[in-house]
Amino acid sequence: xxxxxxxxxxxxxxxxxxxxxxxxxxxxxxxxxxxxxxxxxxxxxxxxxxxxxxxxxxxxxxxxxxxxxxxxxxxxxxxxxxxxxxxxxxxxxxxxxxxxxxxxxxxxxxxxxxxxx
Numbered sequence: 389x390x391x392x393x394x395x396x397x398x399x400x401x402x403x404x405x406x407x408x409x410x411x412x413x414x415x416x417x418x419x420x421x422x423x424x425x426x427x428x429x430x431x432x433x434x435x436x437x438x439x440x441x442x443x444x445x446x447x448x449x450x451x452x453x454x455x456x457x458x459x460x461x462x463x464x465x466x467x468x469x470x471x472x473x474x475x476x477x478x479x480x481x482x483x484x485x486x487x488x489x490x491x492x493x494x495x496x497x498x499x500x501x502x503x504x505x
Contacts, residue, residue, distance in 0.1 A: 390414045394421055407483075413495050420491040426453075428483040439478055446475045446493050453487025 390412075397410035400420070407424035434442050439460045454468040460478040467473050475481075 392419050392421065397421060416495055418493045418495045420448075420489070420493070422487075422489040422491060424453075424455075424483045424487050424489075426483055426485050426487075428481075430480045430482075434480060441478045441480050442475075443477045444493050445477055446473075446491050448473055448475075448489050448491035451488040451490065453483065453485040455484055455487055456482045458482070 392410075392412045392414075394410050397412040397419070399408060400411040401407075401409040405425060406428055407422065409423075410421040412419045430442065431440065434440055437443060441460050449472045450467050450469050452469050454466060457465045457467060457475060458480050459476065466484075469487075
């Protein structure tokens with residue numbers, strides 16, 4: 389069995405005032421330990437992706453905080469601490485309050501696999 393913490397995973401993204409993502413790959417999945425600051429909106433980060441949105445499905449759990457997920461089809465949803473989630477392709481996320489997530493994404497070469505959130 390593999391276990392993952394911020395101490396034994398690589399920093400994939402870190403920017404003061406924005407947040408940090410640590411990652412590991414195991415069992416065909418990317419395991420991401422994420423901490424994001426309130427106000428982050430991925431629309432700018434994902435502007436160059438198809439439809440200006442992340443095209444990966446993600447599964448995860450909100451440890452702390454909350455966020456708003458916007459889909460390219462106009463749907464929105466709120467995620468809050470204590471909720472497990474599945475984000476479908478075509479999403480952007482706005483962090484409403486400082487938040488922490490554990491997130492899983494297929495590591496099989498699916499387009500956009502290096503995106504966050």
